[in-house]
Amino acid sequence: MNSQLALWFLIIMTIILVLLWFKNHVKNKRREKIFFFPFPEAFEQDIIDHVPIYQYLPEELKQQLKGHINVFLSEKYFQGQNDLKITDTIRVVIAAQACLLLLNRRTNYFPHLKTIIVYPSSFKNPNAHQDHLGRLGESWVRGPVVLSWKDAEHGASNEHDGRNVVIHEFAHQLDQEDGVSDGTPLLQSGHIRTWGKVLGKEFRSLTIKAKCKRRSFFDHYGATNAAEFFAVITEHFVEQPKTFHRKHPDLYQELKKYYHIDPLSWGL
Numbered sequence: 001m002n003s004q005l006a007l008w009f010l011i012i013m014t015i016i017l018v019l020l021w022f023k024n025h026v027k028n029k030r031r032e033k034i035f036f037f038p039f040p041e042a043f044e045q046d047i048i049d050h051v052p053i054y055q056y057l058p059e060e061l062k063q064q065l066k067g068h069i070n071v072f073l074s075e076k077y078f079q080g081q082n083d084l085k086i087t088d089t090i091r092v093v094i095a096a097q098a099c100l101l102l103l104n105r106r107t108n109y110f111p112h113l114k115t116i117i118v119y120p121s122s123f124k125n126p127n128a129h130q131d132h133l134g135r136l137g138e139s140w141v142r143g144p145v146v147l148s149w150k151d152a153e154h155g156a157s158n159e160h161d162g163r164n165v166v167i168h169e170f171a172h173q174l175d176q177e178d179g180v181s182d183g184t185p186l187l188q189s190g191h192i193r194t195w196g197k198v199l200g201k202e203f204r205s206l207t208i209k210a211k212c213k214r215r216s217f218f219d220h221y222g223a224t225n226a227a228e229f230f231a232v233i234t235e236h237f238v239e240q241p242k243t244f245h246r247k248h249p250d251l252y253q254e255l256k257k258y259y260h261i262d263p264l265s266w267g268l
């Protein structure tokens with residue numbers, strides 16, 4: 001009887017695994033197809049007009065980014081708040097910045113994220129979380145990303161200031177892919193040890209500087225906790241690679257290894 005039960009258990013488990021594999025296979029095939037859909041010229045113009053960092057990308061990464069945006073837009077739902085009408089420009093400008101974090105590596109396209117809620121600006125939503133810069137942005141584990149369009153647009157418009165609320169919130173999404181918001185995203189095996197060592201040391205150093213109100217390259221907001229640290233250093237990594245690399249070479253290497261991109265080589 002026991003061996004019969006074990007057999008049934010094995011059969012059911014096998015069926016479940018095959019179904020899961022098949023579901024995944026269909027999803028990946030669909031994504032591969034959408035990735036290569038023609039990218040509308042108007043979308044690219046929106047990116048050129050609003051996301052100046054795009055111009056720095058090598059041609060191969062521009063093509064990759066467009067493919068990722070195609071998939072992202074086909075899977076995520078944008079919801080406007082306070083009478084904000086969601087336009088293609090809003091969708092594309094947010095998607096372009098978010099997808100910068102997906103280049104050059106296997107990605108599951110922020111799997112827990114279904115909806116991006118967009119407010120016109122931070123002023124009309126006094127109940128939402130704001131950081132010390134007054135930017136509106138939130139990223140919930142298995143929940144929506146909340147953004148203010150005004151801040152998303154502003155963050156993209158200056159590609160050198162190390163402040164980008166969309167990149168910040170989507171770095172949180174990557175961190176939260178494993179179900180916890182702790183500043184450690186899913187890492188390749190063998191990377192965890194140096195990651196913990198280097199990020200731990202840099203986080204402690206920033207915490208001390210923030211406490212003593214001493215100047216630091218990284219925004220003091222990163223000293224809030226490990227999750228904010230990861231989101232803040234990602235903003236600096238993408239927008240200020242030269243200074244980042246000069247002042248914090250070990251940390252730069254860790255992020256380069258995780259993100260599989262080297263913004264320093266883009267000439268930013």
Ligand SMILES: [Zn+2]
Nearest residue numbers: 168172228231
């Ligand atoms: Zn944050």
